[in-house]
Amino acid sequence: MRELTxxxxxREALTEEMAxxxxxxxxxxxxxxxxxxxxxxxxxxxxxxxxxxxxxxxxERGFVGMCTGAAMTGARPVVDFMFFDFILDSLGELINxxxxxxxxSSGRLKMPIVLRGSIGIGSASATHHSGSYxxxxxxxxxxxxxxxxxxxxAKGLFKTALRGDDPVLFLEHKLLLNSKGHVPEEEYFIPFGxxxxxxEGQHATVVALGSMVRKVQEACDELAKEGVSIEVIDPRTIAxxxxxxxxxxxxxxxxxxxxxxxxxxxxIGAELSAQVMESGFDxxxxxxxRLNGLHTPTPYSPALEAAVVPNTQTILQAIxxxxxx
Amino acid sequence: MMxxxxxxxxxxxxxxxxxxxxxxxxxxxxxxxxxxPGACHTYIGEEAVATGVCAHLTYxxxxxxxxxxxxxxxAKGVPPRELIAELFGRVTGCSRGRGGxxxxxxxxxxxxxxxxxxxxxxxxxTGAGYSFKLQNTDRVGVAFFGDGAVxxxxxxxxxxxxxxxxxxxxxxxxxxxxxxxVPFTDATRNQDVAARAATYGMNALTVDGNDVLAVYQAAGxxxxxxxxxxxxxxxxxxxxxxxxxxxxxxxxxxxTVEEVEYWKQRDPITTLKANMIAAGQGVEADFEAIEAExxxxxxxxxxFAKNSPYPDPDTAANYxxxxx
Numbered sequence: 001m002r003e004l005t006x007x008x009x010x011r012e013a014l015t016e017e018m019a020x021x022x023x024x025x026x027x028x029x030x031x032x033x034x035x036x037x038x039x040x041x042x043x044x045x046x047x048x049x050x051x052x053x054x055x056x057x058x059x060e061r062g063f064v065g066m067c068t069g070a071a072m073t074g075a076r077p078v079v080d081f082m083f084f085d086f087i088l089d090s091l092g093e094l095i096n097x098x099x100x101x102x103x104x105s106s107g108r109l110k111m112p113i114v115l116r117g118s119i120g121i122g123s124a125s126a127t128h129h130s131g132s133y134x135x136x137x138x139x140x141x142x143x144x145x146x147x148x149x150x151x152x153x154a155k156g157l158f159k160t161a162l163r164g165d166d167p168v169l170f171l172e173h174k175l176l177l178n179s180k181g182h183v184p185e186e187e188y189f190i191p192f193g194x195x196x197x198x199x200e201g202q203h204a205t206v207v208a209l210g211s212m213v214r215k216v217q218e219a220c221d222e223l224a225k226e227g228v229s230i231e232v233i234d235p236r237t238i239a240x241x242x243x244x245x246x247x248x249x250x251x252x253x254x255x256x257x258x259x260x261x262x263x264x265x266x267x268i269g270a271e272l273s274a275q276v277m278e279s280g281f282d283x284x285x286x287x288x289x290r291l292n293g294l295h296t297p298t299p300y301s302p303a304l305e306a307a308v309v310p311n312t313q314t315i316l317q318a319i320x321x322x323x324x325x
Numbered sequence: 326m327m328x329x330x331x332x333x334x335x336x337x338x339x340x341x342x343x344x345x346x347x348x349x350x351x352x353x354x355x356x357x358x359x360x361x362p363g364a365c366h367t368y369i370g371e372e373a374v375a376t377g378v379c380a381h382l383t384y385x386x387x388x389x390x391x392x393x394x395x396x397x398x399x400a401k402g403v404p405p406r407e408l409i410a411e412l413f414g415r416v417t418g419c420s421r422g423r424g425g426x427x428x429x430x431x432x433x434x435x436x437x438x439x440x441x442x443x444x445x446x447x448x449x450x451t452g453a454g455y456s457f458k459l460q461n462t463d464r465v466g467v468a469f470f471g472d473g474a475v476x477x478x479x480x481x482x483x484x485x486x487x488x489x490x491x492x493x494x495x496x497x498x499x500x501x502x503x504x505x506x507v508p509f510t511d512a513t514r515n516q517d518v519a520a521r522a523a524t525y526g527m528n529a530l531t532v533d534g535n536d537v538l539a540v541y542q543a544a545g546x547x548x549x550x551x552x553x554x555x556x557x558x559x560x561x562x563x564x565x566x567x568x569x570x571x572x573x574x575x576x577x578x579x580x581t582v583e584e585v586e587y588w589k590q591r592d593p594i595t596t597l598k599a600n601m602i603a604a605g606q607g608v609e610a611d612f613e614a615i616e617a618e619x620x621x622x623x624x625x626x627x628x629f630a631k632n633s634p635y636p637d638p639d640t641a642a643n644y645x646x647x648x649x
Contacts, residue, residue, distance in 0.1 A: 025459055051459055054490070062482025065445050069452025069466065072437050073387050075459055077452075097445050104438065105430040106421040107644035141645045165647035 004183040006176050007039055009151035010116075013158035014041070014078065016187070018048060021076060024162065025052040027063050028080030037082045038118055038177055064090035067113055068098045076112045076162070084117030084171060085131045098167050099142030110165040111142075114158075119147075120173040120211055121261055121293065121309045126300040130174075132210070135267045137169050138239045144168040144192055145239040149213045151181040153236055156190030163189070173210045193240035197249070201229035204255035204322055207246060207272060208232060212259045212310060219315040230319060238268055246272060247280045254285035257322050261309045264292035286325030291318040330538065332606045335597070338380060338537050340615050342372040342594050345396045347623045348405045352395070352412055355627065356572040361412045363425040368396035370535075370567035373593035374499050375400035377540025378467060378560075381548045384435045385462075387453040389446035390469045392427045393499075393566070394439030397469050402434035405626035415633035422636040443504075444479030446470055447496065451483040454492030454557065463552040465493045473504025475521065476513050484559065488525045493551035495544070496522065496559040499534060501566045506579040522559035534562030535593045565591075 004012065018024050026041055032055040035042035045053040056063045060081070067077035081087050087094070094115075101111050119132040137143045144166050148154040154172070161168040198213060199220055208216040213234045220230045231249050235242055250256050256276055258269035269290035276288055294308040310318075330338075349367045356365045368375070371393075379400035382388065390397040398408055403419050411418025412426055419431040427441040437453070440446055446468045453466025474480055475498060487494045498518045502509050509516050522529035528550065532543045540562060547558035565588035569576035601607045 023460065025455075057482075057485060057489075059478075059482040059486070061478060062448055062451075062486055065448025065479060066452040066455060066483070066486055068445075069387075069389065069437075069449030070456040070459070071452070072432075072449065073453040073456040073464075073466070075452075075456035092442065093445060093448065096442050097440070097449070101438070102647060103644050104420060104423055104428050105432060105644075106423060107647070108430065108432045109437070110647055141642075144646075 001182050002185060003180045004151050005178050005180050006151045006154050006172065007178070009155040009183045010158045010172065011040060011042065012183070013155045013162065015044065017159065017162040018044065018052065023074060024076045024078060025054060026078040026080055027054045027056050027067060029056060029058055029082060031055060031080045036080060040080055040116070060086050060089035061093055065093040065097065068093060068101065068111070071111050071113045072101060072109050078114045078116065078162070081115065081117030083129045084119045084133070085128050087115065087117060088133070095140050099140050103142065111167050112165045114161045114168045114170055116170040116172065118174045118177070119171045120175055121298050121305060122175045122211065124300055124302055124305060125174070125298070127297040130298040132171065132262050134169070134171060134238060134262060138268065138271070139266070142167060143239055144237065145171070146192065146237045147171045147210050148236060149173070149176060149210060149234050150179065151183050153190060153196070155183055156188050157192070157236065160189045160192060171210070175211045190236070192237045193242050195233050195235045195242035195245040197231065197245065198234050199230065199232035201231035201253065203228050203230060203253060204257065204319060205231045205233060205246065205249040205253045206319065207256070207258045208234060209238070209260045209262070209268060212261055215310065215312050216259055216315055218312045219319060222316055223319060228323065241271070243272070243275045243279070247276060250276055250280050251283045254283060255322050255325070256284070257289045257291060257318055259291045259310055259315055259318070261293040263295050264290055265295060267292060286322060289318060289322050291315060330541070332601070335538070335601055335606055336611065336615065338376055338541065339594065339597050339601070339612070340619065341376045341380070341400055342537060342597070343615060343619050344405065344622065345372045345375065345399050346594055347619050348399060348408060348626065349395055351623050351627050352409065353568065353572055355409070355413070360631070362414055365412060365426050365572040366393045366570065367568045367572065368393050368566070370588060370592065371499055371501060371564045372396055373537035373540050374497060374534045374562045374564055375469065377537045378495070378497055378544040380541055381545050382435065382465070382467065384433070385464050387435050387437045387450070387464070387466045388469065389437050389449045389453070389466065390429070390439040391443065391446055391471060391474070392439065392441055393471065394429055394469070395426070397439065398429045398431065398436050401436045403429065403431045403436050405622055406629040407431065409626045410630035410633050413630045413633070414635060415630055416636040417629070417633040443470070443474045444477040447474065447479045447483035450494050450496070451487045451492060454487060454494035455490065457493055465495060465548055465551045467495045467497060469497045469499060471504065472498065472500040472502065472509045472518070473512070475518050484522055484525045484527065487557040488527045491554070491556040493554070494557045495547050495551060496557065498559065498561050500561060500563050503579065505570045508579070518561035519559060527556060528558040529561070531561045531563065534564030535591045535596065537593055537597055
């Protein structure tokens with residue numbers, strides 16, 4: 001069984017697709033000779049040169065708009081933001097142009113563009129290098145939003161992103177980048193909109209996003225010692241969101257908790273809660289609960305930083321509260 | 326300016342300018358009659374720029390334009406029927422009724438869209454240049470934008486990228502002296518757009534934007550240069566819009582009647598005709614024949630638009646993603 005890190009798995013997907021399709025090019029700051037701040041493009045510049053591995057000036061709005069025009073005219077750009085926070089400088093282009101282009105052209109233009117970057121709290125990165133902001137993009141029609149949590153999914157979902165014709169946000173949690181896992185040698189794709197049931201259980205359902213999947217698993221290991229079995233679902237993609245798998249699980253367990261380090265208001269937990277209420281109300285034995293990061297900018301000091309994200313203990317407590325309802 | 330264009334070539338430019346003029350006069354009339362539910366930004370007075378530039382382009386070249394884009398669409402090859410139907414909100418419009426005046430899409434002829442936001446077209450044309458270079462073609466990307474765009478970040482970011490990567494992109498600034506009603510002189514200390522472009526290290530020149538032959542010649546050289554792999558150019562075309570920013574708006578308080586009158590005397594269509602006749606390149610009858618021809622085309626387009634169906638409401642959420 002071959003093991004790769006999350007980063008190496010995603011890079012393997014990019015390497016394979018760049019070899020297959022000469023229209024794919026990557027832009028970003030330091031993704032050329034440097035190979036990317038997070039080694040996302042390591043070794044590719046030597047193979048493909050500057051036209052396909054393009055170091056840019058620090059102009060997020062500029063290169064997102066540039067890549068939008070390139071995607072409209074037959075190229076397949078990959079934008080490597082390094083830190084996903086930097087995407088905020090390009091929101092006007094992304095929301096008013098990139099996301100709307102297929103619609104406004106009645107499907108006569110395609111928008112094959114992948115926008116990737118590191119997200120997440122937990123490495124004393126402070127408030128400009130730790131954001132995720134993903135619910136904002138889910139709110140906008142036109143984007144696909146992908147948040148893999150292990151190397152196998154990272155490769156399979158990245159391959160799907162690179163083959164598709166839609167704008168895809170590919171979010172890579174910093175705490176997962178060096179985690180290792182099985183990645184088969186043979187080619188595979190993971191379709192968007194298919195959640196993974198990463199743990200089967202009977203007493204409650206927990207939907208976890210990004211780095212929260214691992215923390216929820218740790219909490220569930222504790223509960224298992226007490227004879228409590230929890231079903232854990234990793235949505236893998238937020239747009240599209242696989243609500244059907246969550247509804248099926250809630251039909252079995254009757255209880256739902258969503259654990260997400262992102263902000264709570266108008267977030268994925270709020271959306272899932274509403275959808276489960278609309279379509280699975282009779283299955284619920286308790287109110288749907290959410291556990292989110294605090295609604296605050298991310299502080300730097302590890303003492304403060306740890307206080308703004310859910311951890312194994314707060315997750316454990318949230319599950320106990322849900323079971324007590 | 327006189328060039329070595331043949332009579333037929335010059336008449337073709339005149340015909341295209343007239344098509345834009347008469348189509349937009351029809352749009353203004355239709356707006357007043359309540360046939361256009363949204364905005365209508367005319368290009369009347371600026372026709373020489375789109376005409377002179379697009380005469381060098383094929384459907385394979387990509388044009389990205391701004392909120393004042395009717396002229397660019399027609400010059401690039403969007404049929405008048407599809408333009409007028411689009412402003413009428415009909416399914417036969419170039420954007421199938423999804424866009425209106427500010428969102429004209431016709432990728433079939435290389436009209437890659439106009440935009441209600443000032444600036445993005447500059448970046449997208451830069452990206453088209455990148456794409457065409459990546460794919461080893463001699464196609465070019467062209468951005469049309471106003472003086473109101475040149476202090477926007479997109480202008481500086483786009484021009485810089487096009488210059489450092491030698492992209493086949495042509496930036497056409499249509500300086501009509503006002504961003505809606507804010508004078509260009511109030512928006513920047515340096516109104517020399519060509520000089521600003523030159524600081525990014527690109528070929529840049531100032532052109533009389535009411536002289537279609539001058540635009541034709543400058544654009545021809547810039548496009549040839551881009552196709553040959555010698556990088557981007559900027560054309561600073563000085564021109565003037567003689568109607569209000571948008572149909573139905575009052576048009577006073579920011580410019581004088583005398584100023585408008587001065588520019589009407591420099592009308593690109595009457596100027597070319599007078600120059601051609603003076604140079605022995607045509608007689609009144611040549612122009613009358615074209616007038617009659619264009620009149621029929623525009624009347625047909627307006628009838629077509631009026632008689633076209635509205636889009637099916639059930640399709641309102643189609644095409645958000647590629648699979649739909």
